[in-house]
Amino acid sequence: MGEDTESSKINHTFLRDYVTEADVISTVEFNQTGDLLATGDKGGRVVIFQRETESKGETEELGETGDSGEYNVYSTFQSHEPDFDYLKSLEIEEKINKIRWLPQQNAAHFLLSTNDKTIKLWKVSERDKRPEGYNLKDEEGRLKDISTITSLQVPVLKPTDLMVEVRPRRVFSNGHTYHVNSISVNSDGETYLSADDLRINMWHLGITDRSFSILHNNIVDIKPANMEDLTEVITSAEFHPHHCHLFVYSSSKGSLRLCDMRSSALCDKHTKQFEEPEDPGSRSFFSEIISSVSDVKFSHNGRYLLTRDYLTAKVWDLNMDKGPVETYQVHEYLRSKLCSLYENDCIFDKFECVWNSSDSVIMTGAYNSFFRMFDRETGRGVTLEAWRESSKPRAVLRTRRVYTGGKRRRGDVGVDSLDFTKKILHMAWHPSENIIAIAATNNLYIFQDRVNPETQ
Amino acid sequence: MEVSAEAKRIMVVALGKLYSSRSQRGGLRLHRSLLLTLVMKSARDIYHEAQATAECVEPGCEQQHPEAAEGNTESSCGELRTLPLEEVVVSRKEDKENRCPSVTVPAQPSRKRRGKAAVEPDFLPCKKAKLEKASCPQQLLISPALMDYVNCSGLGAHPAPMPIHRAIAAC
Numbered sequence: 001m002g003e004d005t006e007s008s009k010i011n012h013t014f015l016r017d018y019v020t021e022a023d024v025i026s027t028v029e030f031n032q033t034g035d036l037l038a039t040g041d042k043g044g045r046v047v048i049f050q051r052e053t054e055s056k057g058e059t060e061e062l063g064e065t066g067d068s069g070e071y072n073v074y075s076t077f078q079s080h081e082p083d084f085d086y087l088k089s090l091e092i093e094e095k096i097n098k099i100r101w102l103p104q105q106n107a108a109h110f111l112l113s114t115n116d117k118t119i120k121l122w123k124v125s126e127r128d129k130r131p132e133g134y135n136l137k138d139e140e141g142r143l144k145d146i147s148t149i150t151s152l153q154v155p156v157l158k159p160t161d162l163m164v165e166v167r168p169r170r171v172f173s174n175g176h177t178y179h180v181n182s183i184s185v186n187s188d189g190e191t192y193l194s195a196d197d198l199r200i201n202m203w204h205l206g207i208t209d210r211s212f213s214i215l216h217n218n219i220v221d222i223k224p225a226n227m228e229d230l231t232e233v234i235t236s237a238e239f240h241p242h243h244c245h246l247f248v249y250s251s252s253k254g255s256l257r258l259c260d261m262r263s264s265a266l267c268d269k270h271t272k273q274f275e276e277p278e279d280p281g282s283r284s285f286f287s288e289i290i291s292s293v294s295d296v297k298f299s300h301n302g303r304y305l306l307t308r309d310y311l312t313a314k315v316w317d318l319n320m321d322k323g324p325v326e327t328y329q330v331h332e333y334l335r336s337k338l339c340s341l342y343e344n345d346c347i348f349d350k351f352e353c354v355w356n357s358s359d360s361v362i363m364t365g366a367y368n369s370f371f372r373m374f375d376r377e378t379g380r381g382v383t384l385e386a387w388r389e390s391s392k393p394r395a396v397l398r399t400r401r402v403y404t405g406g407k408r409r410r411g412d413v414g415v416d417s418l419d420f421t422k423k424i425l426h427m428a429w430h431p432s433e434n435i436i437a438i439a440a441t442n443n444l445y446i447f448q449d450r451v452n453p454e455t456q
Numbered sequence: 457m458e459v460s461a462e463a464k465r466i467m468v469v470a471l472g473k474l475y476s477s478r479s480q481r482g483g484l485r486l487h488r489s490l491l492l493t494l495v496m497k498s499a500r501d502i503y504h505e506a507q508a509t510a511e512c513v514e515p516g517c518e519q520q521h522p523e524a525a526e527g528n529t530e531s532s533c534g535e536l537r538t539l540p541l542e543e544v545v546v547s548r549k550e551d552k553e554n555r556c557p558s559v560t561v562p563a564q565p566s567r568k569r570r571g572k573a574a575v576e577p578d579f580l581p582c583k584k585a586k587l588e589k590a591s592c593p594q595q596l597l598i599s600p601a602l603m604d605y606v607n608c609s610g611l612g613a614h615p616a617p618m619p620i621h622r623a624i625a626a627c
Binding site for chain 2: 085088090091092093095116178179197198230231232233235252285286287288289292339342343345348
């Protein structure tokens with residue numbers, strides 16, 4: 001797989017024509033302002049994009065930060081390397097499972113990145129000045145011959161090309177026996193949680209220079225005394241956006257548990273359990289697999305939960321634990337294909353789901369480079385495609401349709417023509433604007449709503 | 457019976473996946489292993505249940521089937537039902553009373569709950585000498601299917617729609 005020379009003619013810094021396993025994007029996340037977008041890949045690398053603003057440094061008109069809004073590469077660094085657990089004789093993948101930004105407190109940006117076992121805190125800072133005029137060192141840093149120094153000078157800061165430095169500030173290791181699936185920063189800005197299949201840990205960020213200490217606490221532990229009795233695992237966890245004592249975790253059985261850390265140190269007894277009774281009429285071989293929740297997200301207002309299982313996306317009201325208040329069919333046409341999807345492993349795919357900033361729209365991925373958006377008010381869904389052959393830069397995205405019967409329209413795609421290797425698993429929605437970032441294997445697509453840039 | 461063959465196939469595939477996941481980079485994935493085990497248990501239960509009801513294909517025995525399915529809302533043959541354990545036992549006992557002489561009942565499968573660590577492939581061809589007539593074709597089909605799925609860990613990404621799905625998948 002050599003590099004295609006044509007890619008240099010295309011004006012995208014983030015599109016490449018070759019696909020290496022290491023380049024597959026495994027997580028996407030905007031920071032709290034949306035100016036920075038971080039992606040992690042299977043090779044353990046993190047790429048941070050920054051939004052370009054035309055009026056950067058100039059007076060802003062009408063409160064807008066600039067119309068160009070393009071995201072360009074800001075920094076790239078190797079976050080995790082392949083590791084080896086000698087005790088268990090197991091390889092530890094370097095794949096970045098999740099990235100979460102910390103709320104910004106000073107000029108520097110901080111993010112947490114995690115692979116299966118280790119979470120790292122990274123400091124991203126800019127340097128655009130450098131001191132010049134040292135007495136003992138020359139410009140290259142070599143020691144000067146003392147006999148040549150005749151006078152003293154005070155070093156001055158001179159502007160230089162912008163440099164982005166990324167340094168690891170803390171490494172949180174040995175906290176997880178099983179594979180880490182989620183991390184979530186608390187609204188208090190001081191703590192965060194990390195969840196693996198059976199346990200959830202809470203960590204204190206305590207940013208200290210060169211300190212790699214571990215201070216963690218099991219706040220959830222669902223490991224049974226006898227592993228043969230294991231019936232469910234934790235699949236995702238998140239802190240409440242406003243209440244620092246509340247968090248939710250989802251399970252492979254399709255249930256959600258809301259926990260209040262004020263009730264006890266170990267939240268084994270959940271405050272609330274959200275579960276939809278199983279429909280006995282729809283029982284199949286694969287009922288357990290397709291009911292496993294792959295992602296759970298609080299709404300921005302903190303009143304709802306959004307979950308994704310294999311075929312649907314559901315919205316839950318925190319005050320109603322008997323079942324979801326809204327259910328959206330993402331790709332119901334796959335229900336009759338579950339056996340094939342089980343054989344080719346697609347049934348185990350874990351799709352993420354996201355809210356828009358006003359919690360009026362939810363979005364999730366599907367196959368064939370398709371992703372779906374659902375308007376909660378109307379209940380209607382739309383299918384869009386993240387595929388470079390059908391989307392030129394600045395072209396309007398047209399809606400797609402999977403043909404499931406009835407009148408066939410031009411452009412409809414048959415279920416049997418769907419490419420199951422092109423899956424949209426990871427995505428992010430800008431915190432305040434209608435800008436979305438979609439990861440399609442090794443490509444990152446950024447779509448902006450020009451008609452309604454600001455969320456109503 | 458179609459459901460029985462499908463259940464067997466699913467179990468075989470699950471075994472193959474569990475086996476190949478041992479050599480997967482990153483170690484054994486607990487979530488995936490759990491889901492595969494659940495599918496295997498589901499398929500195994502349905503397989504045994506299907507075997508029990510398939511023992512008697514004679515008209516006399518068919519009377520037992522609707523009785524066993526009494527408690528269910530839907531009892532059509534095409535639909536997948538996970539009959540409660542009590543009903544499966546009931547149908548077996550009744551079958552013994554009206555046993556058709558030409559069909560042999562396979563050895564009672566073990567009801568012992570198996571953990572993830574020890575999975576008993578009790579659907580594999582039995583090594584004991586048996587008088588098999590009607591059930592023979594089914595047994596012979598399993599060996600090549602088993603070899604196929606265990607040997608070919610790289611299953612193609614192109615899914616072929618199976619007609620059996622209408623029988624087993626949810627509507």
